[in-house]
Amino acid sequence: MSALGELATLRRKGPKGKVTMAPSERGDNKAAIFFLAPWFVGLGLITIGPMVASLFLSFTDYSLLQPPNWIALENYERMISDVRLHNSLRVTFTYVFVSVPLQLAAALALALFLDRGLRGLALYRSVFYLPSLLGGSVAIAILWRQIFGTNGLINQVLAFFGIQGQGWVSHPDYALGTLMILNVWTFGAPMIIFLAGLRQIPEMYYEAASIDGAGRIRQFMNITIPLLTPIIFFNLVLQVIGAFQAFTQAFVVSGGTGGPADSTMFYTLYLYQRGFTALDMGYASAMAWLLVVIVAGLTAVNFLLSKYWVFYND
Amino acid sequence: MTDRDAAGTASSRDRSTSVNAALPPGPQAQAAANQPAGALTVAPVGDGPPRDDRTARPGGRVTPSAWPSRTRSVLKHGALLVAGFVMLYPLLWMLSSSFKPTALIFRDPALIPTEIDLTNYTLGWDALLHPFSHYLMNSFIIVAGAVLGNLVSCSLAAYAFARLNFKGRRVWFAIMLMSIMLPIHVIIVPQYILFSQLGWINTYLPLVVPKLLATDAFFIFLMVQFFRGIPKELDEAARIDGAGHARIFFRIMMPLATPALATTAIFTFIWTWNDFFSQLIFLTNPNMYTVPVALRTFVDSTGESSWGPLFAMSIVSLIPVFLVFLFGQKYLVKGIATTGIK
């Protein structure tokens, strides 16, 4: 975690910040305890315990039904030769690196479009958010088959052009693709965060730029984007963390199987199967901690890189 | 103290009265913050060009455009409508299916139902042990607790991370982020054991108390990012006036972070409303079941499922979330830009 310790974004920049901070440092420590009190209690009482417990269990053969036995690194050693685990990593990385950028791009584009200046914005925003409301509803599975199935909407459209489609959602080569589309389709959450972020950009910057004769594109590049970077950064970090844990949609669409032929077997889905179907919670816990290492590593990289492109107002 | 009062009232002011309040930039912000409330928020319309005009609206355009605004507006609406239909198709399909008898749903997948039949709604409403309203109510209780909890606890923690300079801040922040990296499936069993020891199983406590204790790091991080977007000069001005952290938090940060708070409230509402797994595990008494858990009981993958009632009740359960979103989203757009601070 040393890289995370580098959290560049949290470093106060410039002498001005230091000047204000210095005299009140003592007060800050006190105040921090007050402001963080609920969080500390939650961390100690609810968060840390189960986390440490899962770390402990990752060194055991815990089956849920029987007390755990210490087996040291056996679970971790097994992961080295588990081809299905390797496959699930490949599936998950593909999913993260393709669908997160696409989803964020869609979310940002729509947020800019729906920011203001159009009648019925509230309605449009709601319409574009609606798919995200469905969450992991079982209905999603049915709906997705209605679109990407053999007789689904896509194939009906293709048939109109004389192309014979196939069952996209159930073909090992395309099933993951349809899940990525599903993820992009539910861009509502990052879109809302972008919208809120756009509203935090002070008006005056645009006015000043207009007076300087800057066009809309320049305003966008020089004002909107830089001032939105903290929010873009937030969305990037959280969507990456979230996408690595993608579970519900794959679970629901594949009926919990990760199929066909493991083509939508996300890491967390495989972990769940090991833990709850195969009653191998020790191994599942070990998998969870491998995931933490991977995601924490990527998040640290994200934070390190943010130094170069995220602009803070403070 | 007028400055902070101003900030406080500004956020609740309707957008139309305050949208044009453009104030001078940078160093003057402090001066501005010390102005009386009226001058601060309700600046005369002519003071600065309304920002709406940058996109499309007849009248004082700032940016010249090759296209008449009406055509552009029509094009925009057209594009949005087409995209909207694509977004909504699956939902429309679900809506239409909720009007069909279960047996017809898969045999006749046409989008337009031949007749509007409300049987699924009446069937679904009464299919379980209690009328469906019972489960809606249970969900509301949990959601209300969760929203309140996240708003209070996460904003407090976020203020500390965003504005306070305390020892070990980066390490604590890293720990906070790490706490959301573990998949719930390996956490849930130890959590269940913990809550079971506390005697909390079959109560709403495991679903609400963690929110009161800021365990949703997502929202802490979200608010940190938003708080950091609020100009520091405002705090400093208040500090010079002798305000402590509590005052700064309540009188400056909270009102100015309305979009972040609204986002938190809306997301917490929706995500808690849809959260199946933890509600399934922690609530074992069917009287306590919530909407997502109740909805699952319509489906039996090994036998006969009540798809019609499932879709009907899914639609019913979407209505509250949709309404919350529809009415809540206007608070999303009440940022600094509209309240006129700075």
Added chain:
Amino acid sequence: MSHLTRTKTSRRGFRLAAVAMAAGLALTACAGGDDGTGTDADAGDGGVATADPDAEATIKFSWWGSDTRHELTQQVIDNFMVKHPNITVVSDFTDWGGYWDKLATTVAAGDAPDVITHEERYLRDYATRGVLADLNEYSDIISLDSIDDSIIAAGQMEDGQYGIPTGVNAYSILADPQIFEEAGVEMPDDTTWTWEDYVEIAAEITANTPDGVYGAQDYGFNEPGFAIFARQRGEALYNEDGSLGFTAETLAEWWEISLELRDQGGTPPASTTVEIDAGGPEQSLVGTNSGAMAFFWTNQLGAVTNAAGRDLVLLRHPGESQFERTGMYFKPAMFLSMSARSQYPEAAATLIDYMLNDPEATEILLSDRGLPANTEVREAVRDQFSEVDQYAAEFLSDLETHIVDGLPVPPVGAGEVAEITRRINAEVLFDRLTPQQGAEQFIAEVSTATGN
């Protein structure tokens, strides 16, 4: 400096608390299991001896299913509580998937339900790990006299009776006579037909019907189908001791026939097949009037018939008279089990007995938990069955003379085999594995999963 020291102590405090909590949790988990095996015997011996049938007791009863089952079961529970006013039954139900997650979690925490609905594939997992009580110890409360002999053994393991079947099922073919007629194909004689007939008929139906209608739905996703196929050849999916009882050649042949069906058009293309399989009974080919034959459990006949909106016919497996012996078997639809840690084992046993043997209960449940395992009660309520269930009951009683024996309890880890079958079948259907490779991989994976 004072603030610094203070922060340090508080941080150390937190760290200590965290470690203590983790240790505590781990211990609880251990203790939970230990207690479970420990009280097993205590509750059994001491409990029965000192049982006061009128003592107040609150027990939890858990099951999976859909809203229909919840409603019926709740009625039964309400009646039970009227009859036994000292016993309060708390119900705990959810869908199939959620059920197992919840059950494992509550068992881990040591508060498992008192009466647990169980399924073949997980029964041994739970029984051999000391989670379930041996119901033989409550034989004075639970009467097994009228329970169908052909399935009672399915709940027995080396040393005890860990589950009692609620009902009987058989894996068979659902056929749509209307599609047969439309295709101009005659209904086969299911006592003599061979696998070759099956392939041929399926292909013929596809050829004689409009696009999108098929002769049969692929059978390769369900290992019970293979169990029958293997038994016909004198082999078995699992032996009595839980080891694998078939050769790779037999399994490969099973998939070869499946590919033959696909290639001759008898079954849909692979991706359509996968899609249909994921859709469950209602979206099956037969359920949507787009296929003539599909393999299902007899208790799914109702669901598929309702979806299809027309009468269907049950057929025996092909090949039943083709090889060494018949392969079909009766399967317990589900089991009723008791937690070894139940505080009120007598009350739990009373409920189990009521569910199984009370005509009043069966009158309400009818065939919801399978065709009632209690043969006496089954006869008594037969007239009240729906038409479809009466037909299924008849089909099953005709099978009685046909079926040689039941299956042994699947080994520990059998819960995973369903998933392994499904995955490898998809690999075979998409030609990513040959049937031979698929068979070898299946054997390797199942051996690992079941520890053989």
